[in-house]
Amino acid sequence: MVGSTQIPGYYSVLGFDREPFATSPDPDFFYHTREHDRALTNLLIELRLRRGLSVIFGDVGTGKTTLSRKLLHELNKRGDMIFHMILNPSFSSEAQFLSSLVRNFNIDWPEDVDIKNSDIMELRDTIEKFLIQKTLEENRTIILIVDEAQKLDLSTLETLRVLLNFETNAHKLIQLVLLGQLELYSKVVHMSNFMDRISFKFTLNPLDVQETSELIDFRIAKAGYKGHKKIFLGEAVSEIYNYTKGYPRKINMLCHKILKELVIQNQEIADRALVQEIIAKEQQWLSATNDKQLETLET
Ligand SMILES: Nc1ncnc2c1ncn2[C@@H]1O[C@H](COP(=O)(O)OP(=O)(O)OP(=O)(O)O)[C@@H](O)[C@H]1O
Ligand SMILES: [Mg+2]
Numbered sequence: 001m002v003g004s005t006q007i008p009g010y011y012s013v014l015g016f017d018r019e020p021f022a023t024s025p026d027p028d029f030f031y032h033t034r035e036h037d038r039a040l041t042n043l044l045i046e047l048r049l050r051r052g053l054s055v056i057f058g059d060v061g062t063g064k065t066t067l068s069r070k071l072l073h074e075l076n077k078r079g080d081m082i083f084h085m086i087l088n089p090s091f092s093s094e095a096q097f098l099s100s101l102v103r104n105f106n107i108d109w110p111e112d113v114d115i116k117n118s119d120i121m122e123l124r125d126t127i128e129k130f131l132i133q134k135t136l137e138e139n140r141t142i143i144l145i146v147d148e149a150q151k152l153d154l155s156t157l158e159t160l161r162v163l164l165n166f167e168t169n170a171h172k173l174i175q176l177v178l179l180g181q182l183e184l185y186s187k188v189v190h191m192s193n194f195m196d197r198i199s200f201k202f203t204l205n206p207l208d209v210q211e212t213s214e215l216i217d218f219r220i221a222k223a224g225y226k227g228h229k230k231i232f233l234g235e236a237v238s239e240i241y242n243y244t245k246g247y248p249r250k251i252n253m254l255c256h257k258i259l260k261e262l263v264i265q266n267q268e269i270a271d272r273a274l275v276q277e278i279i280a281k282e283q284q285w286l287s288a289t290n291d292k293q294l295e296t297l298e299t
Contacts, residue, residue, distance in 0.1 A: 010263040014231070017224030021256040023249065025066035027073040031218040033211045036067055039202045043071055043177060047081070050141055050171035051199035052164050055149075055188070056179040058204030061249030064179040067204070068147050071177070075143065082134060083143035089152050094159050098123035105130065105142070128166050131173035142174050149180030150187070157187065161194050206246035213237045215248065216255060231262070232270050239275040254278070 011019045022029070030036070039056055046054045058064045068085065075081045084104045091097035099115045101107070102123060107130045109115055115123075134140045144163075146152065152160075166173040178184065188194050207215060216232055225231075232240070236258070244250035257278050258270045267274075 010260050011223060013263050014259060014268070015225055015227040016220075017226075018222075019256075020219045020223035020225070021252045021259065023252055023256075025063075025069045027066070027070045029219055029222050030066055030070045031215045033063075033207055033215065035204050035207070036063055036070075039067055039204060040070060040074070042200050042202065044074060046200045047075075047141060047143060047175050047177075050135075050173075050175060052167075052172035052174075053160075053176045053197045054178070054200040054202075055184070055198050056177070056202050056204060057182055057185050058179070059206070059247070060181055061247045062204040062206060063248045064181075064204060065147055066248070068145055068177070068179050071145065080139065081141050081143060083145060085145040085147060087147050089146050089148060089156065091153075091156055094120055094155060095123060097156050097159055098127065101127055101144070124162070127163070128173070131166050135171075135173050136168070143177065144174060145177045145179070147179050149178035150182075150184040152178075152180075152184070152187070154187070154191075157191065157194060161191075161197065164197050206244075207248065207251075208246060209238065209241040212241045212244070212246050212251055215251060216240070219252075219255075227268065229268055231268065232258070233272070235272040236270040236275045239272050239279065243275075243279050254282075257282075 009019060011017075032040075043054055043056075046052075056064055056067065072083065072085060075083050082105065084101075086100075091100065095116075095118070098120065099118070102109055102115060105127075107126060109126065131142055134142055146160075160176055160178075163174050164172055164176065188198075213234075216237060220231060232255075240251060240254055240258075244254055254275075258275060261274060261278055262268065262270060265274075
């Protein structure tokens with residue numbers, strides 16, 4: 001009967017408690033690579049010192065969202081931080097953006113006033129009062145984290161810059177952490193008044209071969225591997241690195257495929273040949289897809 005067979009996760013067949021190469025940005029699976037660690041430590045210092053604006057740039061799949069989840073995890077441990085994370089920053093107007101901040105930071109707003117129709121000055125004033133009260137009277141740090149910040153339009157970037165003008169002699173009243181793909185850089189590089197305000201900027205680079213190997217080992221251990229054999233031989237890791245160029249998402253995807261193939265082939269160890277086989281299949285698929293696209297273009 002369809003659906004009656006329990007298919008155990010491939011991870012349990014191989015001796016794991018959990019899936020080692022899931023693609024979610026789980027802070028539990030965060031490996032402190034040199035790059036990620038530097039970024040995280042610096043962000044925490046900037047936030048503690050309330051220096052205002054930090055920006056993390058990084059190519060697709062370098063670990064920006066994972067880093068932001070880890071940052072939230074760290075902030076959660078502290079009682080003096082109030083934070084909100086925007087995952088998909090597309091706003092139709094400044095008023096919509098500001099009113100989303102009022103809602104998400106639970107800022108007091110008169111019940112009888114419709115937030116949708118309120119004007120920008122009123123929203124800005126309300127936010128400023130909130131920031132002053134929380135920072136100066138309650139000694140809390142207010143943090144806004146924006147993931148996918150390359151999607152911010154110029155007018156929202158300008159609004160963020162205006163928010164950074166709320167400050168005392170000693171520090172900024174709102175702390176902004178932007179994480180975005182490299183297009184973000186091309187957007188802000190010409191906004192000199194925005195660039196000037198960046199207190200910490202950092203570009204996340206892919207891992208080197210050593211860290212690729214460490215990341216794989218770390219995730220295997222985190223997933224509760226109980227086997228005694230090393231699943232990925234050194235030669236397999238070299239192949240993984242050559243193909244993925246150290247991009248964490250690509251490493252994860254490929255390792256997932258390798259483990260699945262081990263289960264299918266009823267094997268326990270991944271060697272160079274197996275990794276090459278999977279990469280070859282992947283490349284075949286990619287070129288078939290490209291050909292199809294070309295065909296479509298020709299018709
Ligand atoms: N430091 C790390 N430790 C462990 N796994 C990581 C690390 N960094 C990234 N990964 C893994 O790599 C994958 C991609 O990471 P993530 O989604 O954070 O990338 P991204 O830079 O946000 O990508 P995009 O530009 O597409 O938004 C995720 O599956 C994540 O678990
Ligand atoms: Mg991301």
